[in-house]
Every structure is written in C-alpha cells, then in structure tokens.
Amino acid sequence: MKKVVVRFAPSPTGFLHIGGLRTALFNWLWARKNKGKFILRIEDTDQGRLVEGAVDNIKEALQWYGLDFDEGPILQSERLELYKKYADELLEKGSAYQCFCSAERLAEVRKVQEVNKQATKYDGLCRSLSKEDVTQKIKAGDSHVLRLKVPQDGSTSFDDLVYGKITVANANIDDQVLLKSDGWPTYHLANVVDDHDMAVTHVIRAEEWLPSTPKHIILYQMMDWPLPVFSHLPMVLGPDKTKLSKRHGAVAALEYKKLGYLPEAVLNFIALLGWNPKIEKEIFSIKELISEFDLSKVNKASAIFNIEKLDWMNGQYIKNLELDQLLNMSKNFLEIKKEDKLFFSKVVRLHQDRLKKIKEIVEIANHYLVASYKYDPKILVPKSGSPEETIIILGLIITKLKTVDQKDFDQDDRLKNIFEEFIQEKELTNKSVLWPLRVAITGLEKSPGVFEMMSALGKQKALQHLEEGLKKLQKG
C-alpha cells in the first residue's frame, strides 16, 4: 500500500476560517489515521489577492489547534518553473493551445451564450490558429494565455469517495486557462502539477471544487499521471443557509481562542459537521477522532454551523478539565494578583460546572475580587419575604456567625450543619435565611452554593459582606 499523502492547500487571501479549518482537520485526521504525510501548501498564484499576514495566520491557527504538518509551508510562487515546464509539455503534446482573445471578446461570447441559453464557456476560436499565426502574434507581442484543449465529445467521470460517481459531458467543460498572460499558472494547473509532484494520494477539499474536478481529471489524463482519490467535503453554512462568512459572527479559526473555547472542543464539534462515526457518542478526544475517522462516512449534504451545540460541548470539555489546567488557561485572559490566587482558584472551582467558555472567568474575577459588591439591595429579599424581616434575619445570621470558628469555615458541610441547626432553633425557613445569606455572600441573584462560597471566602470576608448587605438594606 502506498504511503498516504494529503495536503491542506489554502490560498493566503485572508485568515483561516472555520470551513478551512474543517478541511484541514479532515486531511490531518486522514494522514494521522493512515500514518501518512500532511503537507501545508500555500496556493498564492494570484498575486493580486494576497493578504499580508495570511500565511502566518494560517500557521498560527493550525498550531493552536494542534494540526501539525509534516512538510511546508510550500509556496507555489516559488515553483513557477515547474508549472512552466509542464505547461510547455502540454503545449507540445497538443493538449493545450495559446489563446489571444481579449477580455472584451470573451465577455461578448459569454453574453451571446447566455441569451441563447447555452453553457457559458470559451468558444474555442483560437484552437484553429495555425502555427504561423501563433508565431506571428507572439512575435508581435500579443498578450495571450494557455488553454487546456478539452476533448469535444465523450464525457469525463470519476469516483468521489464522498459523492460517488460523477460524470460530466466534455461538451460542458470549458477550455480552462492554464497559464495567465503574465505567465503565472492558474489554480487548476498549479494544483494538479503539485499534487502529482508531491505524490498526493488523497485530494480532500471543499465541495465547491467538485465542478472543476473533471478539468483536473482531463489534465491528469493528458499528462498520463495516475489519479489521486478525490474526496469532496460538504460545505459549512451559516444559520441562514448561505456560505459561512463574517456576518455570521465568529468565523475566523483563531477567534475561538480569544472567545475562550478549547481547541479540542472546536475540533470535536467541527469534526461532527458532515461526519458521523455512526455510534451514539459525541465527545471524542483527538486520539479517538483519529481512530474513528473515516472519509467514506462523510455526508453529502452541507451542514449548518450552529454555535449553541459548540457551547455545550465546550462546557463539557471545561467540566472535565483538571482545576490546574483551567487555572492555567485563565492566564490568557486575565492577571491575578498573588494574594488573590488561592481565593480565585476556589471560586473558579465552584464555577467550573457552569462555564461555557474560559473567558467567562474574567467576569467572575471582576465580580469576586473586590472589597465590596455592587448590587441592588432589593435582591437580598426572597420572593416570599419582606425587607423588614430580612433585616432581622441578616442581623441574626451575623450574630450567629461571629460565634462560629474559622476552623468550621474550612468545611462547607460543617457550615451547612450549623445553619440547619440555626434555622430549626429560630423556627425559620430555609429560604428566608439561605436566600439573603447567599445573596449577601456572593452579591449575586444566581450563584454557586452558599456554603461553598462562604468556605471559600473565610470567616472575616464572609462577615464583611454580610454586614455590608445588612447596611445596604437598612438604607433602603
């Protein structure tokens, strides 16, 4: 069995987005699964569309997600002679021809074809140019391109690993431009030449390339090169069912880093977009992804990128993190003063189960790491209670807590017992005591459990917050 070679071949025209990331992931998974090679190739043959920093962004994104490549980045702009060489060979063989048609004429041809409800493609005018004509025009310095001489009858078909057998009548295939008038290759030439030159065995790319694959097949046939296996991936769409783009929100692969997602969670999520291992399991480690992944199980229909499920999945990953790992990751989002670290780690632990994104700990830190909370005193009063009653209860709580040892604060169970006894003794209800207690302790309507929070805070701080809460309520 030949060694599996795959490549991820983006053009550096912007940041790596979610769709590109998924293409990279599927290539990478296939390479790792088959102990093959994963090449990063940069398709920069359109010099006019280059975006500065794009290659760095692609590299950085792949690195953050852990999709390491074995070779590259290989820049097509540095391989121009290679494409030229094969272009010459094609010309010599009579598989390609020079075309001198102007952009105006091409536009005109298209227009007529459209009116006549015909396929829009080059009409082949320059196919019939004699050698003398060509030589003469070139001598005169006429601008020209090289076109592929697509057979005019018959049909071209191939077996796509995902889509199955695809057949297109050659009459519907355009005489594709191979070399532009400035001598640079187009995608189609450079792509095929490189895939052959790099011994790529599996071409795994987005579905948008499906219609141009027959052209590539013809190119392979004319060069008498063995065909790679083609595997087109269904598109990733936005919630409005159009191609995922900036107006759909976060689409840059690295944006998810800033938002507080774990790379493994994002990878897990996008792996399931268009692929399913046919077992009722959703959370896969990278290792499991590699062993379970199968190109032939990829779906044909495009999938909508729905961030709600990603959020859930990210939450699952956060929940399963060791506290130290979580704390470590939080460093990317905020700086914690040395003296706050212990308390902060306790608070984070109490919030771990409810985090969807790491970034949310910024809010948590901002809220808890202050001397006093800011909140509307009204929230101290439980739904069934009154401010007057709550003031009395808070007073009782404070008196009681002053008698409790700091030692007892170390265990939330102990605190719980103390308060259970206290409530019984004073003939109060859980709600009327625990609600104002918790709100004063956390400064929040919704928060983790009050005893855990009290324990994290310690006696002194807890009392401080309670006294402040009481004061707030007394002031009205």
Added chain:
RNA sequence: GGCGCCUUCGUCUAGCCUGGUCCAGGACACCACGCUUUCAAUGUGGUAACACGGGUUCAAAUCCCGUAGGCGCUACCA
C-alpha cells in the same frame, strides 16, 4: 441561463447500499418534573422530522421516475 450536487425533528445526525425489527433512534436547544437557598451541573419525561407527487411491492424513510426547493460552479480568483 447552463452544468453539477444535495433534501430525515429548529440545528447536528442514525437508519437508506442489503425494503418489513421505524406510527423513525441519539444529541443540542426548548418545555415539564425531581434534586434544591438561587443558578448551574445532574436524573426522568415531553414537544418536534422521512420536501412533494407518482410508480414497483403483500410491505418504502429505504428501490425507480418526475416535480419543487436549496447550494455550488459557471474569471487570465482560489
């Protein structure tokens, strides 16, 4: 316009090849209940889909034909 591809709950999907076990299974979201001082986590339950029309067959989500809709391509972009 031409060419190609696609179509199962709101979303991701299982089932389709090898028709019956599917009045269609799981997950997210949503709703209810349980736990409970609130929220979350968690447990239980619920709402919700075979695009449409014909055919083949004892039987069709599954096979065939057609229709509609969506998407992609249609550049000297990739």
